Amino acid sequence: xxxxxxxxxxxxxxxxxxxxxxxxxxxxxxxxxxxxxxxxxxxxxxxxxxxxxxxxxxxxxxxxxxxxxxxxxxxxxxxxxxxxxxxxxxxxxxxxxxxxxxxxxxxxxxxxxxxxxxxxxxxxxxxxxxxxxxxxxxxxxxxxxxxxxxxxxxxxxxxxxxxxxxxxxxxxxxxxxxxxxxxxxxxxxxxxxxxxxxxxxxxxxxxxxxxxxxxxxxxxxxxxxxxxxxxxxxxxxxxxxxxxxxxxxxxxxxxxxxxxxxxxxxxxxxxxxxxxxxxxxxxxxxxxxxxxxxxxxxxxxxxxxxxxxxxxxxxxxxxxxxxxxxxxxxxxxxxxxxxxxxxxxxxxxxxxxxxxxxxxxxxxxxxxxxxxxxxxxxxxxxxxxxxxxxxxxxxxxxxxxxxxxxxxxxxxxxxxxxxxxxxxxxxxxxxxxxxxxxxxxxxxxxxxxxx
Amino acid sequence: xxxxxxxxxxxxxxxxxxxxxxxxxxxxxxxxxxxxxxxxxxxxxxxxxxxxxxxxxxxxxxxxxxxxxxxxxxxxxxxxxxxxxxxxxxxxxxxxxxxxxxxxxxxxxxxxxxxxxxxxxxxxxxxxxxxxxxxxxxxxxxxxxxxxxxxxxxxxxxxxxxxxxxxxxxxxxxxxxxxxxxxxxxxxxxxxxxxxxxxxxxxxxxxxxxxxxxxxxxxxxxxxxxxxxxxxxxxxxxxxxxxxxxxxxxxxxxxxxxxxxxxxxxxxxxxxxxxxxxxxxxxxxxxxxxxxxxxxxxxxxxxxxxxxxxxx
Numbered sequence: 001x002x003x004x005x006x007x008x009x010x011x012x013x014x015x016x017x018x019x020x021x022x023x024x025x026x027x028x029x030x031x032x033x034x035x036x037x038x039x040x041x042x043x044x045x046x047x048x049x050x051x052x053x054x055x056x057x058x059x060x061x062x063x064x065x066x067x068x069x070x071x072x073x074x075x076x077x078x079x080x081x082x083x084x085x086x087x088x089x090x091x092x093x094x095x096x097x098x099x100x101x102x103x104x105x106x107x108x109x110x111x112x113x114x115x116x117x118x119x120x121x122x123x124x125x126x127x128x129x130x131x132x133x134x135x136x137x138x139x140x141x142x143x144x145x146x147x148x149x150x151x152x153x154x155x156x157x158x159x160x161x162x163x164x165x166x167x168x169x170x171x172x173x174x175x176x177x178x179x180x181x182x183x184x185x186x187x188x189x190x191x192x193x194x195x196x197x198x199x200x201x202x203x204x205x206x207x208x209x210x211x212x213x214x215x216x217x218x219x220x221x222x223x224x225x226x227x228x229x230x231x232x233x234x235x236x237x238x239x240x241x242x243x244x245x246x247x248x249x250x251x252x253x254x255x256x257x258x259x260x261x262x263x264x265x266x267x268x269x270x271x272x273x274x275x276x277x278x279x280x281x282x283x284x285x286x287x288x289x290x291x292x293x294x295x296x297x298x299x300x301x302x303x304x305x306x307x308x309x310x311x312x313x314x315x316x317x318x319x320x321x322x323x324x325x326x327x328x329x330x331x332x333x334x335x336x337x338x339x340x341x342x343x344x345x346x347x348x349x350x351x352x353x354x355x356x357x358x359x360x361x362x363x364x365x366x367x368x369x370x371x372x373x374x375x376x377x378x379x380x381x382x383x384x385x386x387x388x389x390x391x392x393x394x395x396x397x398x399x400x401x402x403x404x405x406x407x408x409x410x411x412x413x414x415x416x417x418x419x420x421x422x423x424x425x426x427x428x429x430x431x432x433x434x435x436x437x438x439x440x441x442x443x444x445x446x447x448x449x450x451x
Numbered sequence: 452x453x454x455x456x457x458x459x460x461x462x463x464x465x466x467x468x469x470x471x472x473x474x475x476x477x478x479x480x481x482x483x484x485x486x487x488x489x490x491x492x493x494x495x496x497x498x499x500x501x502x503x504x505x506x507x508x509x510x511x512x513x514x515x516x517x518x519x520x521x522x523x524x525x526x527x528x529x530x531x532x533x534x535x536x537x538x539x540x541x542x543x544x545x546x547x548x549x550x551x552x553x554x555x556x557x558x559x560x561x562x563x564x565x566x567x568x569x570x571x572x573x574x575x576x577x578x579x580x581x582x583x584x585x586x587x588x589x590x591x592x593x594x595x596x597x598x599x600x601x602x603x604x605x606x607x608x609x610x611x612x613x614x615x616x617x618x619x620x621x622x623x624x625x626x627x628x629x630x631x632x633x634x635x636x637x638x639x640x641x642x643x644x645x646x647x648x649x650x651x652x653x654x655x656x657x658x659x660x661x662x663x664x665x666x667x668x669x670x671x672x673x674x675x676x677x678x679x680x681x682x683x684x685x686x687x688x689x690x691x692x693x694x695x696x697x698x699x700x701x702x703x704x705x706x707x708x709x710x711x712x713x714x715x716x717x718x719x720x721x722x723x724x725x726x727x728x729x730x731x732x733x734x735x736x737x738x739x740x741x742x743x744x745x746x747x748x749x750x751x752x753x754x755x756x757x758x759x760x761x762x763x
Binding site: 216219220222223224225252253254255256257258259262288291292295296 | 520527528542
């Protein structure tokens with residue numbers, strides 16, 4: 001801060017190469033530590049001098065220069081833009097073509113940090129011709145280089161479908177799919193995240209990823225000891241499942257649903273979230289798939305998630321998934337109700353009335369509504385009568401009014417458990433739907449009981 | 452008046468005729484429409500049963516759905532069991548890796564602390580006299596070689612991480628020379644040579660013959676080569692130098708094989724009998740009698756155990 005950058009600047013052009021290299025290392029460490037220092041480095045116009053004679057330098061200098069660029073680019077998009085504008089990308093591409101794996105690693109790491117911020121920067125990276133070289137880097141034997149190259153490809157392809165298509169055109173999917181079998185945990189993390197970023201944009205890309213024969217190998221990743229490998233594997237399956245019913249069907253047929261359910265059961269915390277969403281997407285497509293999820297014992301882990309987890313968004317996701325499972329037919333709703341989920345959902349809904357989390361309330365409300373509209377399993381609905389708020393009460397009473405006129409045993413049960421009394425206590429405006437339902441119920445019983 | 456009455460009669464009958472014709476048409480039409488409705492209803496009935504059958508059999512096939520769900524659950528069980536196996540295998544591998552590391556560490560420690568081994572007079576700390584048997588550390592100490600100070604290289608943990616145990620990525624090591632023999636070896640027990648002799652033999656300096664020691668590029672060698680060629684081109688005399696005539700005298704005496712040297716081919720001696728028999732030289736008339744003292748145990752063979760309940 002005290003003019004260090006200005007002092008270091010002339011040393012960069014020194015005759016002795018080791019001085020140049022040490023200066024670059026110092027600049028890199030300074031920029032790495034703080035945003036302001038990085039901005040100072042950029043403002044002092046050091047970057048053009050750093051990279052002017054890069055092709056002729058030795059490999060240590062190239063590595064350090066790449067370190068400086070990466071340290072500057074990681075803080076903000078503007079700094080990354082500054083780096084792109086001074087023509088650093090071509091130099092980095094030259095570094096990527098070098099033989100030394102350390103230089104390649106530094107260059108691809110710098111590319112990764114640049115491409116991370118926004119689509120335009122990613123497009124600039126792609127235009128510089130980095131993608132084929134990165135795909136070549138992935139095939140190198142050093143594991144650290146593979147990791148960095150995979151994470152860079154993931155950062156490039158996450159922004160838009162065209163960028164993902166560029167990455168796919170360079171033939172990345174086949175190599176990434178091969179590397180899923182590698183025993184290194186961090187490499188698996190990056191590879192799975194890259195594949196999921198590619199697959200998330202469109203149906204064609206997802207189908208391309210599936211055609212690379214990742215199933216059932218991906219399922220072994222769901223049993224890995226590393227939490228993030230499980231999370232990224234579940235994310236990949238989620239991105240594939242969400243596009244079309246055929247892809248979800250394929251996942252169910254290869255036993256993916258069972259693996260995801262086991263994965264949810266064994267993890268805790270945010271790691272569970274992609275798995276829960278996968279189940280929701282699979283169940284949402286059609287009732288056969290939803291039945292398949294139920295048959296694979298999907299509902300108990302979701303209930304456990306609802307009860308155990310403290311985070312709001314995980315609870316909301318679990319509620320959404322249950323709603324998707326239960327909304328198709330009465331049979332599905334019955335399975336959901338039998339698992340004793342509805343009281344829990346109602347409790348959460350009633351609890352969060354006090355908090356301001358509107359999105360979560362809305363999602364739980366929708367899930368409850370979807371399930372209740374199809375639920376004809378009265379023993380599960382009874383306990384809800386006592387505690388429900390009015391907008392939910394409407395649906396519960398509606399269901400009762402649909403079932404009670406036809407089933408005499410249910411009518412008897414309804415009276416003995418005190419449900420009829422509760423119904424009488426509800427005050428509804430005359431002419432509203434609720435009043436109609438109450439009238440229908442009252443009409444099922446003789447007059448003296450009603451009084 | 453009569454005329455109007457007549458006109459009314461004519462008009463009446465004409466209107467009646469017209470109306471009857473019209474009525475017939477109306478009736479026919481109504482009848483036709485009734486028939487059509489009836490046919491439509493019957494057609495709907497047929498179509499209804501057909502649609503129900505078709506949908507139940509092909510589009511929303513209940514039994515196929517049930518079979519599919521059963522297949523899905525069976526497949527899930529399979530997948531779950533396989534994944535469980537995989538997880539167990541990985542756990543085992545991890546445990547093995549940990550165990551090996553610990554063992555290596557223990558061995559290294561034992562080698563470093565070799566001085567803690569108990570001697571005959573003084574019991575070491577791991578060999579307390581109050582214990583029934585020595586501590587496992589004591590046994591390790593007995594087994595391990597003491598660490599010399601030269602072998603202090605510690606592998607950096609970063610190198611350990613790169614060359615991981617399961618990925619087998621050690622760089623290849625090439626053998627450049629034979630390992631040096633330690634000079635203070637004891638003679639191991641068994642038919643082995645004295646270590647001093649072995650060392651002398653191993654480190655014997657090379658003593659090449661004069662011919663080998665001479666380089667073929669020296670001017671002397673070249674001159675010799677020259678003279679040899681000269682000799683070959685124009686020899687002094689053409690006959691090869693023959694050895695003396697009695698040189699191979701002993702070789703030419705051919706001793707026949709014993710096998711074939713019988714009168715009519717193979718002799719029975721050596722195969723059929725080994726002793727020469729000359730009956731005219733015998734003192735008595737009879738040949739030797741073979742008398743073999745019986746072994747008592749063998750006499751009892753088959754007779755000690757009862758056969759079919761009889762005790763012998």
